[in-house]
Amino acid sequence: MWHPADVANSPSGDSVTDRIVRVLETFTPTRTVQTASEVGRRAGLPSSTAHRVVSDLVSAGLLDRDGEGRLSVGLRLWELATRSSHALRVRQAAMPAMERVQARVREHTQLAILEQDEALFLERLSDPDAGANITRIAGRLPLHATSSGLVLLAFADSDVQERVLARPLRRLTSATPTDPATVRRKLAEVRSLGHAIAPGYIEEVSTGVAVPVRDRISGATAALSVVLPREAPTALALEELHRAAREVEAALAGDS
Template identity: 45%
Template structure:
């Protein structure tokens, strides 16, 4: 799987920030923790004067990238969601994967997830969950450090060697005593994933959750995504779910191979 970094906007002449840079900083100020913000919040988060923030926010509202709620705060607009849905690694991949995710959910009755690698993080495109499934920190549209998740370990394992080395050279966050943060150990885990074709990530994020993940390949045989099931530690035994997870991932891979150029 190839990974590329999104180039930043070209600065305006004279060293100032370009209009594109400012617009992107407004959109980038929103997150799962900051879904709605006042104009003052946006101005502070983007380090822009209030008048500049007001002008840009007004233009974004007119275009539909932002919406204003009844309290006068701003949130991401539907038009931006429409545009984002055109990303082939987003909605298109999710739609192709849904039948396989649903089959896997029927078998496991646990959390079933689809994720892609975006830089040094996994981005979750979809999740199906039962009411009594173990609590997890992941969410649709959310991100997480790749080394601490089952889907992330799979995606890192098949990333280009140079991308792996860059990741291993960076700080590896620890979430529990079982999180793999030693580069040598992580390198060994990635080799095991390539050898076995799946991974069992044991309580790396929370001490009561274990994930089983496998790679999804496209028509050119590149790993473009990963599927996983997340279960409560000890119930059921994660090893028993390996065949189902691998089968679902292979089924989706076959669909992508038979539909080149899609999703």
């Protein structure tokens, strides 16, 4: 039998594999291109080692090197990950429903899942005329500060809830709830209403509304959300989201 509890958390373990991940992690959304020396410096590797490792990764296709010798994460990596990752089936199943929501509520429509006690955003459709939005695809946000996160947390296992509430709750705006008791009340409300509304929790000027995509058990496999201007009415978005969630549930039940 497999116990998920014993996920070995080795703090200083460095194998070749770990180093590869560390190198890949030096590439961030804002810094997608750099030199091998830069990578080495950031990953804490001696120069000659960094160059060797980087050149290995390039020849394996995990990094790309452009004409000027600049590095970026390789497309092959994206291919491998996108072809096969389990969670992306959810994304596939949700896309048509998200497009419909986005066509009716021309703001930001998002799909998130619970990943390591954070909300991980799998997809986002944005109207060009809608306001800015810090959510990024493949980006993460804290559970207590987003409508998606609240939905995911409300229907998550109680040990996840306890773990999240035990940690300090980061304040992103003046409206972000940072008191565990407040969040607990909010979660109960989400469970009874079936959706979450987060006015100004991440950005003062916007309100997030989210609904769960439920599975057969008690949990939520994902959260669908819309980000609106702070004072906009939420009724239409909620209606569309609920319908979309049911569509996604049906689509997920459809395939094995």
